Amino acid sequence: MAKILIVEDEKSINNLIKLNLELVGHTCLQAFDGNTAQEIFKNGKFDLVILDVMLPGVSGFDLITDLKDIPAIFVTAKGGLEDRLRGLRAGADDYIVKPFEILELVARVDAVIRRTKAVSNSFEFDDIRVDFDCKRVYKGGEEVLLKPKEYDLLEALIRNRNLALTREKLLNIVWDFAYEGDSRTVDVHIQKLRKKLSLEDRLKTVYKTGYRLEV
Amino acid sequence: MRFWQKTYIFTLILFLVCLNCGIMSLAVYTYRQNVEATEATVTAEQYYIARSFERDYIDLTNSGGNTSPTLLMQSYGSHYKDKGIFFAFEKDGKTLYSNFTQSCSVNDNTLVHKKLDGKRYVFISSGLCDGEYRFVFAKNVERLDEEFYSLMLVYSLTALAVSAFLAVCLFFILKRLSVPLDKLRDATRRIEGGDFSVTVEEKGKDEFSLLAKSFNSMLHKINEQVTALETDSEKKQMLVDNMAHELRTPLTSIQGYAEYLEKAAVTEENRILAAKYIISESARLKKISDILLDTAYIRGNTVETSPVCVSALLNDTVERLNTKAQKCGVTLLTASDDSVVDGDATLLSMLFCNLTDNAIKACRDGGIVELCCTDKTVTVKDNGKGMTPEQLSHITEPFYRTDRSRSRAEGGAGLGLALCKQIVASHNAFISFESRFGEGTEITVSFTS
Numbered sequence: 149m150a151k152i153l154i155v156e157d158e159k160s161i162n163n164l165i166k167l168n169l170e171l172v173g174h175t176c177l178q179a180f181d182g183n184t185a186q187e188i189f190k191n192g193k194f195d196l197v198i199l200d201v202m203l204p205g206v207s208g209f210d211l212i213t214d215l216k217d218i219p220a221i222f223v224t225a226k227g228g229l230e231d232r233l234r235g236l237r238a239g240a241d242d243y244i245v246k247p248f249e250i251l252e253l254v255a256r257v258d259a260v261i262r263r264t265k266a267v268s269n270s271f272e273f274d275d276i277r278v279d280f281d282c283k284r285v286y287k288g289g290e291e292v293l294l295k296p297k298e299y300d301l302l303e304a305l306i307r308n309r310n311l312a313l314t315r316e317k318l319l320n321i322v323w324d325f326a327y328e329g330d331s332r333t334v335d336v337h338i339q340k341l342r343k344k345l346s347l348e349d350r351l352k353t354v355y356k357t358g359y360r361l362e363v
Numbered sequence: 364m365r366f367w368q369k370t371y372i373f374t375l376i377l378f379l380v381c382l383n384c385g386i387m388s389l390a391v392y393t394y395r396q397n398v399e400a401t402e403a404t405v406t407a408e409q410y411y412i413a414r415s416f417e418r419d420y421i422d423l424t425n426s427g428g429n430t431s432p433t434l435l436m437q438s439y440g441s442h443y444k445d446k447g448i449f450f451a452f453e454k455d456g457k458t459l460y461s462n463f464t465q466s467c468s469v470n471d472n473t474l475v476h477k478k479l480d481g482k483r484y485v486f487i488s489s490g491l492c493d494g495e496y497r498f499v500f501a502k503n504v505e506r507l508d509e510e511f512y513s514l515m516l517v518y519s520l521t522a523l524a525v526s527a528f529l530a531v532c533l534f535f536i537l538k539r540l541s542v543p544l545d546k547l548r549d550a551t552r553r554i555e556g557g558d559f560s561v562t563v564e565e566k567g568k569d570e571f572s573l574l575a576k577s578f579n580s581m582l583h584k585i586n587e588q589v590t591a592l593e594t595d596s597e598k599k600q601m602l603v604d605n606m607a608h609e610l611r612t613p614l615t616s617i618q619g620y621a622e623y624l625e626k627a628a629v630t631e632e633n634r635i636l637a638a639k640y641i642i643s644e645s646a647r648l649k650k651i652s653d654i655l656l657d658t659a660y661i662r663g664n665t666v667e668t669s670p671v672c673v674s675a676l677l678n679d680t681v682e683r684l685n686t687k688a689q690k691c692g693v694t695l696l697t698a699s700d701d702s703v704v705d706g707d708a709t710l711l712s713m714l715f716c717n718l719t720d721n722a723i724k725a726c727r728d729g730g731i732v733e734l735c736c737t738d739k740t741v742t743v744k745d746n747g748k749g750m751t752p753e754q755l756s757h758i759t760e761p762f763y764r765t766d767r768s769r770s771r772a773e774g775g776a777g778l779g780l781a782l783c784k785q786i787v788a789s790h791n792a793f794i795s796f797e798s799r800f801g802e803g804t805e806i807t808v809s810f811t812s
Contacts, residue, residue, distance in 0.1 A: 160616040160640045164623065167637075171627055202608060204766075225611035226604060247615035250622045312626040352628075362628055 149173040150195035150261045155185040155211065156223065157203050161246075165198060165223070168250050169257065171310040173363075182206025189214050195265050196257065198223055201235070212238050219264045221256060223248070251308060251317065258307055271306050273363045276345055278306060285345070292344055297322060301337050305351065305361040314358040334359075367541035371533055379526055386518045394511045401504050402474050405485045408448070409500040412439070413491055420492065432496065436460040447503035449484070454496050461499075469499060476504075483508055543571035547578060559586050598760070605762035609651060609776065613644035620644075647776070654778040657713075658785050666707045666789045668812075673736045674699035676708065680715040680734065684723060692728035695719070699736040704810040706790050714786045717779045718743040718806050725749070725804060739810040746803040755798050759784045 152174050156162040159180065166176040177192065179185040182205030185197075189211075197215055201208035201224040212220050219241040224231070227245035235243045241260045244253060262269075269280045277286045283299055285292045294302065300322040305313065313321075315331035323333070338359055342348050347361075354360050416439060420432055436452045440462045443450070451461040469475050475486040479501075488499040543564070550561045561582065563575040620637040623629065629637065674697070681695045688695050704711075715734070722732040725747030733744045750758070750765055757763045762777040787794040791811050798804040 158612050158616070160644060161612065161619070163636070163640070164616060164619040167623060167633060168619075168627070225608040225615075227607070246611040247618045250619060250626065310627055354626075357625060360626070360628065 149175070150257075150265065151175050151177070151193070152257070153177045153179060153185070153188060153192070153194045153197045155179045155182070155197060155203065155208070156200040157181055158200070161200075161223075165253065168253060168311075172254055172258075172308065174257070182208075182211055185211055186214060194218065196221065196261060198257070199240070200224055201226060201231075209234070209238050212240060215239075219260050221260060223253075250311065251313075254308055254311070273350070278302065287345055294341075294344065298337055298341055298344070301334075302341055302345075305359065306363075309361045309363045312354040312357045312360040318358065365541070366544070367537040371537050374533060374537075375526075375530055378529055382522050382525065386522050390511070390515055390518055393514060394507070397507055397510060401502075401507055402485060405474065405487060405500070405502050405504075408502065409487045409489065409498075412443070412448075412450075412500065413489055413498055416498070417492055432492075433459045447505075449501045449503075451499035451501075452491075452496060453499065459496070463501070471497075477501075543575060547571075547575060550578070550582075554582070559589060602761055605777070609762050610648070613648045613651075616644040617641050617648075651776045651778065654776055654782055658778070658782050661710065661782075661785045661789050666710060668705040668707060668790075670703045671706050671708045671711060673702045673704060673739075673741060676711055676715055677734045677736060677741070679712060680719050683716060684719050687720075688723050688732070691723055691726065691730075693723050693726045693730045693732055695723075695732050695734070697734045699734075700738065702736050702739045702810075704739055704790075705812045706810070710786045710789070714783050714808070715741070715743070717783050718808075721779060722747065722804065722806075741808045741810075742805055744803065744805040749800045749802050749804055750798040751800045755796055758796065 149172070152169055154162050154165050154169075154176055156165065156178075157180050162178050162180065166178060169176050177188065177194065179188055182203040184205075185199075185203075186206060195218070197218055197220045199208040199211060199220050199222050201222060203211070208222060208224070212222075220239070221242045221244060222235045222240045223244045223246065224235070225246045232243050232245075241264065242256050244256060271278045271280070275288045278284075279286075280303065283303075285294055285299065285302065301318065304318060304321045315334045318334050319331065322337075338351065342351050350362055352360050352362055416435065420435060423435065433452065436450060437460055440450050440460065444462060449462050451463055452459045463479070469486045469488045471488050471490065473487070477484055477486055483504050484501040485504050486499065486501045488497060490496070491498040543566075547563055550563045553561045559582065563578050565572050565575045565579065617640075620641045624634065624637050627633075677697045677699050681697055685695060719732060719734065722743055722745035723730075726732065726745050727747065730745060730747055733742075735742045735744070754765045758765065759780045761781040764777045784794060787808060793809045793811075795807045795809075796804065797807070
């Protein structure tokens with residue numbers, strides 16, 4: 149997956165972002181102030197930078213001008229429209245306001261990477277390969293036929309792998325907001341996925357929460 | 364219509380009226396004088412001719428010639444005709460001689476102006492040779508009218524020239540005089556457009572320059588106010604930004620780690636790390652809310668005061684912070700007289716603890732913090748890193764930190780000095796800061812009671 153530099157002076161938040169992004173398969177580098185970040189810019193190569201605005205040393209708005217082709221996401225407590233606009237005009241690809249939800253962070257990072265990086269758009273684990281472009285799933289080299297909703301569910305679980313998704317969240321992502329089905333629908337589709345791809349060990353039920361694909 | 368244009372038109376009209384009235388009355392007066400002079404001449408001439416005629420007639424009669432007075436009159440008439448003087452000679456209402464082209468009757472001894480053939484004559488008549496004859500005399504006074512008309516022509520031309528000259532001069536003078544007004548108007552327009560940097564020229568000592576002066580001083584005042592308001596709102600915006608940052612940062616951590624614990628398959632090590640972060644960030648939030656509440660409470664309530672012994676407070680402070688100071692390698696010293704101040708012991712203790720704590724944080728290993736009290740004035744002095752004047756001007760602002768990352772790492776909220784300021788204010792005391800970068804800081808709190 150992607151190599152991401154996290155520039156955030158608040159140690160707890162820096163670690164939080166790192167832990168979560170590593171869960172979904174990214175590799176992370178950390179910088180705790182503007183000057184260190186500038187040093188890392190010169191030497192390292194990465195696919196994405198997550199930037200705080202209020203930084204000791206050099207501010208996020210100044211740092212972003214040093215990044216030329218590398219996409220950047222601002223993570224900041226300044227949530228006003230003026231600040232968002234300023235951030236986006238400065239060249240940021242996205243703008244996340246604190247406090248944020250983990251799933252939101254993961255989704256936005258994913259979106260920016262998909263938009264800016266020509267990654268091999270597929271995911272492999274065990275003997276299963278999922279091709280996101282063609283929406284096809286192979287197991288042991290043979291294609292497994294999934295219904296559209298089953299495929300969508302699998303993709304959502306892969307994109308948020310190692311994170312538990314509630315049934316409501318899955319309903320939101322896979323079906324849509326307007327869908328009035330109950331959470332049993334999710335359970336039924338999960339059962340089918342487990343059966344078709346023999347995912348009993350990977351696709352876990354998390355007590356009182358939902359489902360998690362552990363890879 | 365503009366002021367200078369109005370002034371111009373009214374002045375010009377007034378001037379023209381006065382000038383023309385003056386010239387007219389002058390002309391009429393001159394004309395009257397001329398008429399009177401002419402009339403006097405006419406009377407004199409008539410008298411002279413009448414007497415000379417009488418004398419000639421008597422001479423002729425005495426010399427024995429039967430001379431008809433008509434003949435004599437004829438010779439007189441042809442002689443004077445060239446000089447524009449005409450006669451008529453009557454006896455018992457019958458005209459004996461006349462060189463008038465038409466007859467005319469006049470009363471005796473009265474001057475009468477009449478027009479004959481479009482020409483003006485002055486008539487006068489009188490008795491002749493003891494009333495035997497009547498003598499009518501007329502003189503051409505065309506000259507009078509001619510003079511009057513030429514006089515009027517000269518006067519009118521002069522008036523026209525003077526008026527034109529005045530009109531031009533007045534136009535430029537008034538236009539020039541109204542320039543400061545135009546400038547003032549331009550300035551107000553620019554201010555209307557939001558440009559407060561305008562100044563109006565203050566030349567001379569007339570009303571316009573006085574107006575310009577007061578206008579400038581007004582503008583200066585407005586400028587100051589606007590700047591003050593802008594600074595104020597900037598400060599408030601800063602406060603809101605800082606507050607948002609300070610509250611959202613721990614909230615983000617707490618929410619994030621809680622979610623992480625809920626959603627992720629965590630290792631034991633990461634579980635403990637997440638829990639630790641949740642606890643420390645909650646503590647930070649608690650600290651901020653405590654201080655904010657304290658500050659609000661102190662601001663909203665009058666402090667209940669009782670006599671407090673300062674030296675006891677300082678010793679108490681040293682006792683509390685000694686462990687921390689020793690850990691940092693800092694020595695705490697106290698020197699106090701027996702000053703007693705009116706105040707709330709808890710709040711004052713909070714104040715001195717905060718100041719001393721800051722001093723310890725500023726010191727390196729081997730630093731010294733001195734707490735002194737003389738005559739109700741407490742000083743907290745350290746030989747730590749000090750502050751720049753720029754930093755010094757911000758330190759009592761809420762959430763301001765001279766060294767952000769370090770202060771956070773030590774669990775500071777950036778509210779300590781804001782709270783101290785509030786406590787000091789509630790005790791009617793004064794606090795002042797003195798600092799040299801690299802040499803240390805000295806804080807002085809002076810109590811008034």
